[in-house]
Structures are given as C-alpha cells and as structure tokens.
Amino acid sequence: MRYIVFVLTLFLTVTASFAQRSYHEDAMRYFSLNGTEQQYDAAIDQMFTLLKQQYSAEQVPDTVWEEVKGDKKEPLNNIKSLLVSAYRSNFTHEDIKQLIGFYESETGQQMVKDRSKLSDSQKVELSDFFTSEVGQKVQNQSNSLRTMVAEVSEQWSRDLYQETVKKLKSKGYQLP
Template identity: 45%
Template sequence: MKKLLFALIFLSSLHFNAQESSHRADVLRYLTMNGTANQYSAAIDQLFELLGKQYQEHNISDEVWGELKKESTPELNKILNMLVSAYRGIYEHEDIKNMIAFYETSTGKQLLADKTALTSEQQKEASVFYNSPTGQKILTSEQQIAHRVGEVSEIWSRDLYRNLVDKLAEKGYVMQQ
C-alpha cells in the first residue's frame, strides 16, 4: 500500500512538473513572439553603447568588449525567466495559450507590427479577442503587468549595469568621475 501511495505521489509530481514546464515554455514563447525578447536584446545593446561612451577615454579593446558581450545571452535568458514569473502571477496557462493562438493569426501579427494598419476585418477579429475572457484579463491587468514588468526590468538592468561595471573594474578600467 505504501509503495502504491508513493508511486501515485511520484507520478502526480511528475505531471505537475510537466505542466509547470509547459506553462513556463509557453510564456517564453509568448515573450518571444510579442517582441519582448527583442526589446530586451536591444536594451542590452544600448547598455553596451552607454558603457562605450562612459569608458571612451579608456580605449577598451574590442576583445574585452567581446568578452563582456558574451554575457548577453545569459542575461537575456535571465530577464525572460524573471518576466515568466511576472506573467505567471497574472495569467493562467490557458490565457497564455489563448494569447499565443491569437498573436499567431494574421490579425495578431498585424496588431503587434502596426495596429494603425489593421483592416476593418482585422479590427473586428481583434475586438472579438479582446472581448473574450483572456482579452478582458489582458485589458484589466495592463497596469498590474506593466508595474510588475517595470519592477523586474529595473532590478535586472541595475544588476546588469553593476555587473558589467564591476567586470570592467576587475580588468583595471575605472570610470572617470
């Protein structure tokens, strides 16, 4: 009996972990398809431009910058994983699936690319989506998700900046006051 109970607990934990992994993967997919991943990748590039200006007098070699830029991918993954937590705190897995399904349509893609160019038919399709339970949740949680994303972004960007400045200092480059 104990073995059966243990087996049931073990199998249910595997099922739960699989569901959690699927939810996480879907949020990451959504963040990629809606342009969030590209925005943070661009933010990393802009941070390197800022650091290049701040350390301009040091004539830091391309090799050193290249070494630091190797951290871009792990940092991008870090912020996306932080955002997964923010999104999962607001949107159920079913909501994320519905969002993915909508944004994979031509209407969803056009909405992301340029909402001012939506055809009248696409406007109707968008209206149907935003009147659905998931669409309503998106609309009613806009401020909440923006607040959470803002907090996460601030923490991440501050830590990334500090980390890069510390690595430059370790290499002997100290920012001029």
C-alpha cells in the same frame, strides 16, 4: 500500501513539475512572439551604448566590448524567466496558450511589427481579441502587471549593468 503511496506521490510530483515547465516554456514562447524579447534585446544594446559613452576615456577596444557583451541569449532568457512569475500570478496556462494563438496569427504578428499597418479585417480581429475573456483579462490586469514588470525589469537591468561593470573592472577598465 507504502509502494502505492510512493508511486502516486512520484506521479503527482512529476505531473506538477511537467505542468510548471510547460507553463514556463509557453510563457517564454509568448514573450518571444509578443515583442517582449525584442524590447529587452534593444535594452541590452542601449545599455552597451551608454557604457561605451561612460568608458570612452578608457578607450576600451571593440574586442573587449564583444567579449564582455557575450551572447545576449542568457540575459534575455533571464528576464523572460523573471517575467514568468509576474505573468503566472495574472494569467493561467490556458490564458498564455490563447495569447500565443493570437500572437501567432497574422494580426498578432502585424501588431508587433507595426500596429499602424493593420488592415481593416485585422483591426476587427484585434477588436474581437480584446473583447474575448483573455483580451479583457489583459486589459484589466494591465496596471498590476505593468507594476510587476517594471519592478522585475528594474532589478534585471541593474544586475546586468553591475555584472557588466564588474567584467570591465576585471579587465582593468574603470569608470572615470
């Protein structure tokens, strides 16, 4: 009997873990498709532009900036992982899958690229999406989601900035 309980518990734990991972992976994909990742990629570039201005008197060589900047993949994955929790409280896994489906479509891709260049048929498809259950959820959750995303973004950017300043300081560069 104990063996059956153990196996059942193990099965449920693995299944729950897989479902969480799957939600997480799908949400991460959604953030790549809907322009979120590109937005934070640009934010990293803007932060380094600001830091270069702040450290201009230090004459930090480009090689040091490249080393300190490192691979943007890690901070981008960090912010996307943080955003997953905000989305998890607003959208089901099925909602995320439907959002992915929309953003994988030509209309979704065009909307991310340049919304002003949507064709008439794409505008109809976009309108249909926003009248769907998930589209309505996106619109209805936008204020609470925006607040959560703003909080997460602020914390992430503050941590990234402090971490970068710390790296520069360890290399002997100080803010004036």
